[in-house]
Amino acid sequence: MLSRAASLRWSRTMASGTENEEALDDELDQPDGAGFVPPIIVARYGVLTALTAAVTFATFIYFAPTKGYFNMGDSMVFFCAFAFGWRAGAICGGVGSAVADVLLGAGFFAPYTFLAKGSEGLVAGVIGRLNGGSKLAKVLGVSAGGTCMVVTYLLCEVFLLNVGWGAALAEAPGNVIQVIVGGTVGTLLAWYVKRVYPSSGAL
Amino acid sequence: MTRFKDLYTEADTFLHRLDPRVKMASVLLLSLLALIMSALAYLLVLLTFIFVLLLLARSSYRKTAFAMKFVLRFMALIAILWPLFDPSGTPVLIRLGPVVITEPGIWRGLASAVRVGCLATVWYILIFTTSQRDLVRGLVKLGLRFDFGLALAIALRYFPTFGTVMESIIDAQRSRGMEFEKGNMFVRARKYVAVLGPAIVSALKTADMLALALQSRAYGARRNRTYLRELKMRPSDYVALVTVLAMFIVPTVAKYAFSVPI
Amino acid sequence: MNASVTARRLPIISLQDVRFSYEGGIEALKGVSLSVARGENVAVVGGNGSGKTTLAKHLNGLLKPSSGRVLVGGEDSSKTSVAMLARTVGYVFQNPDYQLFCTSVEEEVRFGPKNMGFGRDDESALAERALKLMDISHLREQSPVSLSLGDRRKIAIASVLATSPIVLILDEPTTGLDSVESAQLMATLDVLRSEGMTVVLITHDMRLVAQHMDRVVVMSEGSVALDAGVEEAFSDPDRLRRCKLLAPPITVLAQRLQAQGVLPKGAATPLQLVELVARVRGERQ
Numbered sequence: 098m099l100s101r102a103a104s105l106r107w108s109r110t111m112a113s114g115t116e117n118e119e120a121l122d123d124e125l126d127q128p129d130g131a132g133f134v135p136p137i138i139v140a141r142y143g144v145l146t147a148l149t150a151a152v153t154f155a156t157f158i159y160f161a162p163t164k165g166y167f168n169m170g171d172s173m174v175f176f177c178a179f180a181f182g183w184r185a186g187a188i189c190g191g192v193g194s195a196v197a198d199v200l201l202g203a204g205f206f207a208p209y210t211f212l213a214k215g216s217e218g219l220v221a222g223v224i225g226r227l228n229g230g231s232k233l234a235k236v237l238g239v240s241a242g243g244t245c246m247v248v249t250y251l252l253c254e255v256f257l258l259n260v261g262w263g264a265a266l267a268e269a270p271g272n273v274i275q276v277i278v279g280g281t282v283g284t285l286l287a288w289y290v291k292r293v294y295p296s297s298g299a300l
Numbered sequence: 301m302t303r304f305k306d307l308y309t310e311a312d313t314f315l316h317r318l319d320p321r322v323k324m325a326s327v328l329l330l331s332l333l334a335l336i337m338s339a340l341a342y343l344l345v346l347l348t349f350i351f352v353l354l355l356l357a358r359s360s361y362r363k364t365a366f367a368m369k370f371v372l373r374f375m376a377l378i379a380i381l382w383p384l385f386d387p388s389g390t391p392v393l394i395r396l397g398p399v400v401i402t403e404p405g406i407w408r409g410l411a412s413a414v415r416v417g418c419l420a421t422v423w424y425i426l427i428f429t430t431s432q433r434d435l436v437r438g439l440v441k442l443g444l445r446f447d448f449g450l451a452l453a454i455a456l457r458y459f460p461t462f463g464t465v466m467e468s469i470i471d472a473q474r475s476r477g478m479e480f481e482k483g484n485m486f487v488r489a490r491k492y493v494a495v496l497g498p499a500i501v502s503a504l505k506t507a508d509m510l511a512l513a514l515q516s517r518a519y520g521a522r523r524n525r526t527y528l529r530e531l532k533m534r535p536s537d538y539v540a541l542v543t544v545l546a547m548f549i550v551p552t553v554a555k556y557a558f559s560v561p562i
Numbered sequence: 563m564n565a566s567v568t569a570r571r572l573p574i575i576s577l578q579d580v581r582f583s584y585e586g587g588i589e590a591l592k593g594v595s596l597s598v599a600r601g602e603n604v605a606v607v608g609g610n611g612s613g614k615t616t617l618a619k620h621l622n623g624l625l626k627p628s629s630g631r632v633l634v635g636g637e638d639s640s641k642t643s644v645a646m647l648a649r650t651v652g653y654v655f656q657n658p659d660y661q662l663f664c665t666s667v668e669e670e671v672r673f674g675p676k677n678m679g680f681g682r683d684d685e686s687a688l689a690e691r692a693l694k695l696m697d698i699s700h701l702r703e704q705s706p707v708s709l710s711l712g713d714r715r716k717i718a719i720a721s722v723l724a725t726s727p728i729v730l731i732l733d734e735p736t737t738g739l740d741s742v743e744s745a746q747l748m749a750t751l752d753v754l755r756s757e758g759m760t761v762v763l764i765t766h767d768m769r770l771v772a773q774h775m776d777r778v779v780v781m782s783e784g785s786v787a788l789d790a791g792v793e794e795a796f797s798d799p800d801r802l803r804r805c806k807l808l809a810p811p812i813t814v815l816a817q818r819l820q821a822q823g824v825l826p827k828g829a830a831t832p833l834q835l836v837e838l839v840a841r842v843r844g845e846r847q
Binding site for chain 1: 307331335370371374377378380381382384385386409412415416419420422423424427445447448450451452453454455456457458459460461462463465466467470485486489490492493496497499500501503504506507508510511514515519520
């Protein structure tokens with residue numbers, strides 16, 4: 098049996114099913130932490146995380162020596178950040194890329210990837226949506242987010258993985274190219290989805 | 301389509317039976333151990349131990365080779381580049397202008413390479429022997445909010461699906477004369493909009509349907525949801541946990557309290 | 563006259579003892595030999611996992627045979643890129659959503675010819691013709707994603723037709739359509755056929771086969787179990803059942819009537835049944 102409070106909460110969760118960001122903020126800001134993430138957010142974040150991982154996995158081309166691959170994963174990180182906000186950028190981008198690392202046979206990189214791509218998505222989501230997501234905001238978002246990613250990888254590799262500056266620096270140029278390519282494609286994708294599938298709530 | 305397979309294979313070994321939380325803790329502790337140790341000999345012992353565990357988990361040769369594919373290149377890179385950036389110690393072997401290569405530098409490079417090898421392979425003890433369901437269940441038991449856990453479960457469940465979707469889309473666009481192999485990196489990347497666009501739209505449609513499915517199965521009806529199969533620590537789980545803890549604590553104490561060069 | 567007939571019967575696609583295994587080692591095609599002549603209408607049928615989609619993907623080079631040869635327009639598919647083969651063979655995928663990505667229908671239809679480097683004028687002419695053939699000219703400004711499944715299928719077909727292929731492969735084009743949409747789509751295909759298009763239809767729907775196709779290739783466990791005219795293919799219900807297929811209701815009806823002695827033999831398709839009944843009635847009157 099449901100308690101009255103629980104059933105009230107349930108109906109509220111259902112009702113907020115199609116809301117997005119603000120609803121999520123409300124839910125998460127419950128003082129007792131009783132709120133649930135609305136189902137559409139759970140489903141969307143889950144699905145976008147899966148897609149980020151799948152894109153990273155499916156599009157890798159041998160490139161950077163560190164992870165041994167160049168991929169389009171960053172375009173999904175930037176897409177999530179620009180279309181659905183910093184939270185999606187951080188969670189879907191971070192977790193999705195980390196999952197791909199594990200599945201690609203680079204599992205030891207997963208924690209660092211989570212930090213690097215998560216911060217990339219977070220920063221890109223915050224800056225890239227300023228001013229209604231103008232072109233300038235997106236360019237700044239990609240630059241700042243990308244810098245976060247490259248620097249996080251570098252620092253993690255040198256200070257946490259202790260691989261030495263040589264191997265760490267060898268990877269950086271590849272990461273920079275990934276940011277430029279991924280940023281361009283991610284921006285195009287955000288624009289595309291907003292245009293062809295407006296009911297998804299993508300900005 | 302076959303590329304998107306689960307790394308987990310069903311089997312009945314003690315590692316498969318182990319509580320996922322114990323396996324997570326072990327992976328974490330062994331990783332920390334690898335980061336703490338700096339002597340090549342001890343790192344090699346740890347690496348051997350990890351391989352023995354993988355062997356006991358009956359991971360196939362193919363899967364282990366896959367796991368090692370990327371890390372071997374990385375290890376080689378570290379071993380080669382480390383001495384160039386680490387001029388400390390004697391004897392000096394080569395002095396070429398600003399580049400100084402010393403013998404301790406080479407040993408440290410090798411140790412670092414083996415350390416990365418340990419960090420890379422220790423993961424597979426968990427990944428090869430734990431089903432997605434147990435993985436998520438273990439994380440939720442460790443305090444991950446269950447709605448977040450649900451999102452993660454959805455992500456793991458749909459990863460292979462979207463992999464196949466991507467392959468189909470790539471095939472469909474190639475059938476219309478698109479050539480992904482042509483052009484420089486930017487031209488190629490631009491072409492992927494024709495793949496990622498439909499993939500995202502179909503993913504978002506899936507999400508809308510999933511949200512309805514979640515609601516119709518009373519998602520969020522109760523704060524403390526119950527589980528059909530509860531995770532429970534058995535005596536053997538405690539034994540494993542204590543063993544790994546000892547493996548971590550003894551060398552750590554030896555190194556930092558008694559300055560043993562481990 | 564004779565020369566044109568020979569030209570029509572020249573195989574546009576021919577498979578010679580084609581074998582194919584997926585990465586995991588599963589052998590999906592176990593020695594398939596087949597040839598499709600210009601202007602033919604071939605239905606490829608079979609249960610799930612019988613290898614019909616794997617077969618179809620060989621016809622335009624998406625998959626290359628592990629052994630054996632596939633000749634498309636006389637060229638070996640293993641030595642030619644998919645993009646080149648796409649000029650001869652158009653492939654419409656089952657799910658139109660995996661294909662459509664442009665923001666307007668017109669752009670979508672122009673995408674193929676643009677890839678193939680037709681000039682701007684040809685591109686427009688081809689797109690225009692494809693839009694007209696599929697009867698979707700009025701949708702040209704719309705965004706494909708927002709349209710109905712039936713319309714999206716038509717757009718997908720139009721976008722392939724715009725590359726002016728000689729052979730059109732359709733993978734389950736009626737899945738998910740209601741009967742009106744489905745009938746409309748098949749009527750459009752009949753128009754294409756009458757204009758000389760070679761059509762290869764992959765389907766589960768035996769009614770479509772009976773109504774619209776001339777030749778049936780039945781796939782079973784990676785081999786061609788039967789390759790015959792529609793009438794012959796449907797004549798043996800047991801053989802069909804062994805290949806996980808059922809004859810269409812109209813054929814079953816005709817066969818039961820024959821078993822009862824009400825009708826003489828020889829009706830497998832709706833049209834033949836109508837003719838047969840008319841003839842029998844004529845004889846009785």
